[in-house]
Amino acid sequence: MKILTGSRIREADRYTIAREPIDSIALMERASESIAQWVAGHVRPECPLAFFVGKGNNGGDGLAVARMLHRAGFSCAVYLAFGRDELSEECRFNLERLPRGLSVRPMAEASLPEGTVIVDALLGTGVRGELTEPLLGAVRRINSSGCRVVSIDLPSGMFSEFGNAGRTTVRATTTLTLEFPKLALLLPEGGEAAGEVVVLPIGLSEEYMDRAESLYFYTDAAAAARLPLSRPKFAHKGNCGHALLVCGSEDMAGAAVLATGAALRSGCGLVTVHLPRSERVSVHANSPSAIVSGDPEPVFSRLPRDMGRYDAVGVGPGVGQDPRSFEALEALLRAGLPAVIDADALNMLSARTELQRLVARGSILTPHLGELRRLAGDWASEDEKIEKTRDLASRLGCCVVVKGAHTMVCSSDGRCFFNSSGNPGMAKGGSGDVLTGFLAGLLARGYEPLAAAILGVYLHGRAGDRAADYYGQEAMNAGDLIDFLSEAQQEIFGRDDG
Ligand SMILES: NC(=O)C1=CN([C@@H]2O[C@H](COP(=O)(O)OP(=O)(O)OC[C@H]3O[C@@H](n4cnc5c(N)ncnc54)[C@H](O)[C@@H]3O)[C@@H](O)[C@H]2O)[C@@H](O)CC1
Numbered sequence: 355m356k357i358l359t360g361s362r363i364r365e366a367d368r369y370t371i372a373r374e375p376i377d378s379i380a381l382m383e384r385a386s387e388s389i390a391q392w393v394a395g396h397v398r399p400e401c402p403l404a405f406f407v408g409k410g411n412n413g414g415d416g417l418a419v420a421r422m423l424h425r426a427g428f429s430c431a432v433y434l435a436f437g438r439d440e441l442s443e444e445c446r447f448n449l450e451r452l453p454r455g456l457s458v459r460p461m462a463e464a465s466l467p468e469g470t471v472i473v474d475a476l477l478g479t480g481v482r483g484e485l486t487e488p489l490l491g492a493v494r495r496i497n498s499s500g501c502r503v504v505s506i507d508l509p510s511g512m513f514s515e516f517g518n519a520g521r522t523t524v525r526a527t528t529t530l531t532l533e534f535p536k537l538a539l540l541l542p543e544g545g546e547a548a549g550e551v552v553v554l555p556i557g558l559s560e561e562y563m564d565r566a567e568s569l570y571f572y573t574d575a576a577a578a579a580r581l582p583l584s585r586p587k588f589a590h591k592g593n594c595g596h597a598l599l600v601c602g603s604e605d606m607a608g609a610a611v612l613a614t615g616a617a618l619r620s621g622c623g624l625v626t627v628h629l630p631r632s633e634r635v636s637v638h639a640n641s642p643s644a645i646v647s648g649d650p651e652p653v654f655s656r657l658p659r660d661m662g663r664y665d666a667v668g669v670g671p672g673v674g675q676d677p678r679s680f681e682a683l684e685a686l687l688r689a690g691l692p693a694v695i696d697a698d699a700l701n702m703l704s705a706r707t708e709l710q711r712l713v714a715r716g717s718i719l720t721p722h723l724g725e726l727r728r729l730a731g732d733w734a735s736e737d738e739k740i741e742k743t744r745d746l747a748s749r750l751g752c753c754v755v756v757k758g759a760h761t762m763v764c765s766s767d768g769r770c771f772f773n774s775s776g777n778p779g780m781a782k783g784g785s786g787d788v789l790t791g792f793l794a795g796l797l798a799r800g801y802e803p804l805a806a807a808i809l810g811v812y813l814h815g816r817a818g819d820r821a822a823d824y825y826g827q828e829a830m831n832a833g834d835l836i837d838f839l840s841e842a843q844q845e846i847f848g849r850d851d852g
């Protein structure tokens with residue numbers, strides 16, 4: 355799904371109105387029906403609804419939704435931040451359509467009885483500059499209310515893309531964003547205030563959306579379902595790819611166990627794990643399907659024999675940074691295999707930058723924010739972080755996967771794909787090891803690097819969501835992700851099979 359930014363958002367709106375038999379009021383009606391349906395399905399009918407309404411089209415959406423939900427039997431009250439004369443044409447039109455019996459009052463008179471759900475329709479994508487009164491007061495009132503808050507399109511006050519650090523905005527429980535998620539909802543600067551993000555389709559012109567240029571994309575289930583490779587009927591273990599994992603050391607053999615378990619769920623034909631010989635039993639015991647290559651030292655010190663056998667390598671989790679491992683990493687990179695590079699292998703690339711030139715094009719780097727800082731340099735804002743990630747991806751000819759909520763996959767041509775799946779329960783040691791093993795398996799299996807990164811990140815997140823459903827976000831751990839990778843794939847492969 356494409357994410358449009360800035361002026362393109364308004365252009366999409368205008369294009370749809372100009373080319374399709376729909377005017378701006380009807381488009382607002384379509385958006386509002388989608389929003390009203392979501393609220394009706396997710397809010398108990400006895401909860402009072404308080405609509406905080408601004409003067410632009412976001413307010414117009416709020417008014418149309420209030421009308422629809424009042425008719426559906428909800429107890430609705432509308433609170434206006436501005437006088438009638440100040441409202442946009444569409445907003446005023448929807449104010450006039452409110453049925454008698456639906457209470458409309460100035461914002462100052464807002465009353466929020468226990469259990470009220472606030473619908474935030476003060477500001478959407480039209481927000482400019484600093485918030486001033488009366489909007490500032492309205493935002494503060496919402497935030498101090500303790501009520502559940504459903505924001506329409508964006509939490510009011512939030513810019514659609516960048517510049518939200520330290521900004522006062524509504525803090526939403528849920529944001530119902532129209533047609534595609536606005537970029538700010540996916541970035542840490544503003545995303546925390548958005549709560550749960552739900553994308554509601556409103557039928558903007560498909561022709562426009564296809565043609566519109568954008569560097570930003572959202573990986574939802576439909577986008578992920580277009581990626582899986584089919585498995586040939588005459589497949590055998592020798593032609594489905596052989597993944598090599600270089601993971602673990604004497605003190606961190608668990609990283610190798612996790613990465614191996616995940617690689618074995620990727621569909622590749624063979625998985626070989628290279629780790630200190632003293633630790634080989636840990637892999638044999640947990641993953642009898644894997645082959646083990648034993649390193650005679652307690653750290654990664656040399657290459658496995660016959661590197662020509664492997665199609666891709668995953669390196670880094672738990673390997674440490676022993677001086678012997680720097681030499682071994684250099685030899686591994688010189689072998690030229692497409693690699694998934696994580697954890698200590700990334701740190702070694704940061705410590706000895708000349709090694710970066712040896713990274714095979716088409717590799718995948720999977721830094722968390724600390725590792726990204728060490729590799730790409732620090733940043734002062736979200737847009738600078740994205741630019742630095744793009745520079746790194748383009749310089750190395752690799753995909754860079756920046757891990758976090760809405761993990762971002764940046765391709766070497768500068769496109770950024772934000773992930774929709776996953777949850778905070780995955781923020782635990784070992785989750786990254788699982789991702790590295792799984793991505794290495796997908797690369798070996800024959801996926802193009804960008805497809806492997808996007809699909810792998812999405813499925814890893816879905817496995818996390820399944821694990822959270824089963825164990826809860828607090829109790830789930832990285833090992834659980836491996837088990838749920840199979841269910842996550844069935845969701846996607848099932849879709850593909852029709
Ligand atoms: N295709 C689309 O994008 C659609 C958009 N719709 C809605 O329309 C919204 C955008 O509508 P608008 O462009 O009218 O913008 P908004 O409704 O976000 O608000 C703009 C109004 O607020 C004022 N304003 C902006 N910043 C302010 C500030 N800091 N302090 C005080 N006042 C400020 C502006 O002067 C303007 O009057 C979307 O977010 C969405 O909710 C929907 O109706 C349907 C289709």
Ligand SMILES: [K+]
Binds near residue numbers: 412475476505508510
């Ligand atoms: K809003």
